[in-house]
Amino acid sequence: MKADTQTTILNFIDGVFQAGTGETYANYDPATGKPFGEVLAASKSDVDAAVGAARAALKGPWGTLATADRVALLRKLAVAINARFDDFLEAEIRDTGKPRSIASHIDIPRGAANFDVFANQIAVASTETFEMGTPDGGTALNYSIRRPKGVIGVICPWNLPLLLMTWKVAPALACGNTVVVKPSEHTPATATLLGEVMNAVGIPRGVYNVVHGHGKDSAGEFLTTHPDVDAYTFTGETKTGEAIMAAASKGVRPVSLELGGKNAGIVFDDADLEATLEGIGRACFANTGQVCLGTERLFVQRGIYERFLEGFAKKAAGYRFGDPFDEATTMGPLVSAEHIEKVSGYYDKAGRAGAEVIAGGGRPQVAGLEDGYWIEPTIWTGLNRDAAIVTEEIFGPCTHVMPFEEEEEAIAEANASPYGLATSIWTTDLARAHRTAGAIEVGIAWVNSWFLRDLRTPFGGAGQSGIGREGGIHSLEFYSELRNVCIKY
Ligand code: NAD
Numbered sequence: 001m002k003a004d005t006q007t008t009i010l011n012f013i014d015g016v017f018q019a020g021t022g023e024t025y026a027n028y029d030p031a032t033g034k035p036f037g038e039v040l041a042a043s044k045s046d047v048d049a050a051v052g053a054a055r056a057a058l059k060g061p062w063g064t065l066a067t068a069d070r071v072a073l074l075r076k077l078a079v080a081i082n083a084r085f086d087d088f089l090e091a092e093i094r095d096t097g098k099p100r101s102i103a104s105h106i107d108i109p110r111g112a113a114n115f116d117v118f119a120n121q122i123a124v125a126s127t128e129t130f131e132m133g134t135p136d137g138g139t140a141l142n143y144s145i146r147r148p149k150g151v152i153g154v155i156c157p158w159n160l161p162l163l164l165m166t167w168k169v170a171p172a173l174a175c176g177n178t179v180v181v182k183p184s185e186h187t188p189a190t191a192t193l194l195g196e197v198m199n200a201v202g203i204p205r206g207v208y209n210v211v212h213g214h215g216k217d218s219a220g221e222f223l224t225t226h227p228d229v230d231a232y233t234f235t236g237e238t239k240t241g242e243a244i245m246a247a248a249s250k251g252v253r254p255v256s257l258e259l260g261g262k263n264a265g266i267v268f269d270d271a272d273l274e275a276t277l278e279g280i281g282r283a284c285f286a287n288t289g290q291v292c293l294g295t296e297r298l299f300v301q302r303g304i305y306e307r308f309l310e311g312f313a314k315k316a317a318g319y320r321f322g323d324p325f326d327e328a329t330t331m332g333p334l335v336s337a338e339h340i341e342k343v344s345g346y347y348d349k350a351g352r353a354g355a356e357v358i359a360g361g362g363r364p365q366v367a368g369l370e371d372g373y374w375i376e377p378t379i380w381t382g383l384n385r386d387a388a389i390v391t392e393e394i395f396g397p398c399t400h401v402m403p404f405e406e407e408e409e410a411i412a413e414a415n416a417s418p419y420g421l422a423t424s425i426w427t428t429d430l431a432r433a434h435r436t437a438g439a440i441e442v443g444i445a446w447v448n449s450w451f452l453r454d455l456r457t458p459f460g461g462a463g464q465s466g467i468g469r470e471g472g473i474h475s476l477e478f479y480s481e482l483r484n485v486c487i488k489y
Contacts, residue, residue, distance in 0.1 A: 007037030007094075009188045011046055011212055012195030014053035015205025020046045022213060027188065030097030030333040031324050033371035039188050041213035047180070047222040050209040051229055054151040054178035057206030062178060063148065067122060074119035074174060076201040081112035084197065091189035092162055093324050097333040097372070098287055100325055111162035111190070114170040117455045118475065122174040125476055140488040146480040148176035149254070150230030153223045155244065156191070157236040158184035158335050159290040159395075164258075165191055168233045171475035173207065180209045180229065182219050184236075186336050188212050215240060227251060233478070234258070235292075237393075238419075238464045245467075256468040256478045258292070258460060260393045261421030264414035265295040265450075266436060268407075269303035271426035273311065275448065281315040283424055283450040285377045288332055289397035290339075293422040293444070293451055296394055298401040299410045305403045309358055309381070312401070316359035316377040321366045333373040334396065340373040343396035347378065350389045355380035355400070385416050393419070407432065411439045420462030424450045443469070 009027065010017040022043035026035035042050070057063075081088060088108045093100060098107070127144040134140050152172045156165045165181060172179050183191040191210045198208045213219025224232060224247035234244050235258040248255045265283055267276055283295040300308050319331035334340045340363075347361060360376030378398040383390055390400050404410045414423060422444040425436045437445040443461045446452060453459075456472035468478055 007189070009037065009039040009192050009212060011040065011042050011050070012192060012208070012210040013046065013050045014209065015199055017192075017195065018046070020212065022046060023218065025185070027095070028186075028336065029094060030335050031369050031372045033337065033373060036094065039185070039212050041185075042211035042219045042222070044222045047211050047219055047226060050180045050211050051151060051223075051226050053206035054180050054209055055228060057178045057204055058148065058151060060204065060206070062204050062207050063176060065176070070174060070176065071119045071123045073201060073203060074115045074170065077170075077197060077203070078112045078115040078119070080197045080201050081108070081115070081194070084193070088162060088190055088193060091193055092187075095161065095187040095189045096158065096335055097324050099329040099332045100327055101330065102287055102332075107160055107163050111166045113455070114163070114166040118170040118174040121171070121456070121472055121476060125473065127482065134488055138488055140486055142484055142486045144482045144484045146175065146476070147483055149479055149481050150177060151228060152177045152179045152479065153226070153229040153232040154179050154181040155220055155223065155232065155234045155236065156181065156183050158186040159287065159292070161187040162190040162194070164235050166194075167470065168235075169194075169208065171470070172233070172479045173203075175476055175479040177479055178207045178209075180211060180223060182211055182213070182223050185212070185214045185218075216243075221247070224248060225250070229253065231255070231478075233470075241466070254478070256460075256470060257466045258470065259421075259464060259466045260395075261292050261294075261419045261461060261465050262297060262391065262393050262417050263293060263295050263419070263422045263424075263442075264297045264299060264417070264440070265399075265424045266410045266414060266426065266440075267298065267300040267304060267308060268425075268427040268429065268432060269301040270428045270432075271304065272428060272448070273304065273307060276426040277308070277311045277315055279424065279426065279448070279450045280312065284379075284399040285316065285319065285331070285397045286451075288334055288375070289377075290335060290395055291451070294395075295424060295450070296399050297390060297414070297417075298399050299404050299413050300401055301410070302403050302405055309379075309401065312379060313359040316379055319377055321364055321374055323369065331377065331397070333369075334375055335373070337373060339395070340375060343375055343394055343398070346389050346392075346394045346396065346398070347375070350378075350380050350383070350387075350400075353383055353387045353389065355387070355389065356382040358401070360398070385413060391417065407436065411436060414440050418464045421465035422446065422461075
């Protein structure tokens, strides 16, 4: 358990940490349910100052820096994050309550790696050239060049704070933009710490700014309604995405939206049971189920159904709750009081709808941490696709399992959702794997795996799970403005 140090989180504007002139609110430790510090949020005028600083930096040296120089700075950022690995780790664990085993293997390493990945990407990014004949018998050469899109508003959720924020900031900076980041009100620390690292490696002031606060009538909305922001990249809930898209439509600003999901997993009779239980266990329960790609609807073929449920219930019961800083802890709390209320509300709804509880279903007592936001990994069966827990995103460590007979039936059930983020398909039949992956309407289909990420691949959702793709060259498409130059000679 970490010592009870109080923290004060400041805004980072124009290279300087500032108290802000807006609201002040307490920052809660999800494992204890107690405040451990405060956040000094940004007012409208602070957001103005951040956007102004980002604009000035764009017009200044950053906007004209050679690509090779930006690449070198991004690589330095990756090294510098790793050099302060323990500071980032502690800040992330404290804010989110996620176990050390997750934050040290996923969040912080990926936070650093994002800068390397997009440094590599921009270093080799090419554009098109077309030579053409002209009506008067001459020739013209078309080539395109990349220009920054401008000042990018980056609005982030709390579930993978550093990882998801740098997933946007790294390609935005690689393309020569400047950013104003609004981290989640629940997880302000690592974005703030990154400000120190930006200064340490010599990123010019104003290139990276952080404003704290909530969404509506707060820093989030001040940013999305600011007329001098050129584009927005957002990860979060679908209904927030709608509000951001509406705000961005004023002035026709582009948006990249990575939104919610209600992802289906499909397990066929011929699946390797052990490997499937391992993968599906992670897909349902990792990070206490607070992963947008997580599986909350499972369809299991009849022949393997009973054996699967038996093994799956054991998986759910095998997690160890405890101090997130302890290496042995495998299940942390939910992120906030608000979120535990939401998730436990769904646990109650499942009961009222008559779901059969195969595992979990309640809130555990965790010795010494009784007021934390703990909830049990939970498996339900017995409901159909109309039940709230089967259709609505819960974002907790829970899933509903339904048996099926034929492949077509599983595909139809999986597609019976307005969301379309991800799926995972478990089978040893190659043809079936290809068929199913091609038929489920999602942005990402995993076969015999889950959350296996090559950062060059397109990442994003279909339907209400988002607009656009980020990752590799796809990020560069969003974060740069392509200009065609046509020269007649
Ligand atoms: P959220 O939408 O409540 O909040 C996300 C961010 O938006 C926060 O910083 C919040 O302050 C801000 N915000 C809220 N209302 C706003 C408004 N009106 N204007 C401007 N900003 C506003 O989401 P959350 O609860 O932080 O995160 C969980 C959600 O994120 C889940 O739905 C999950 O599926 C989704 N998510 C999606 C992906 C993906 O890649 N598709 C990844 C992670 C999380």
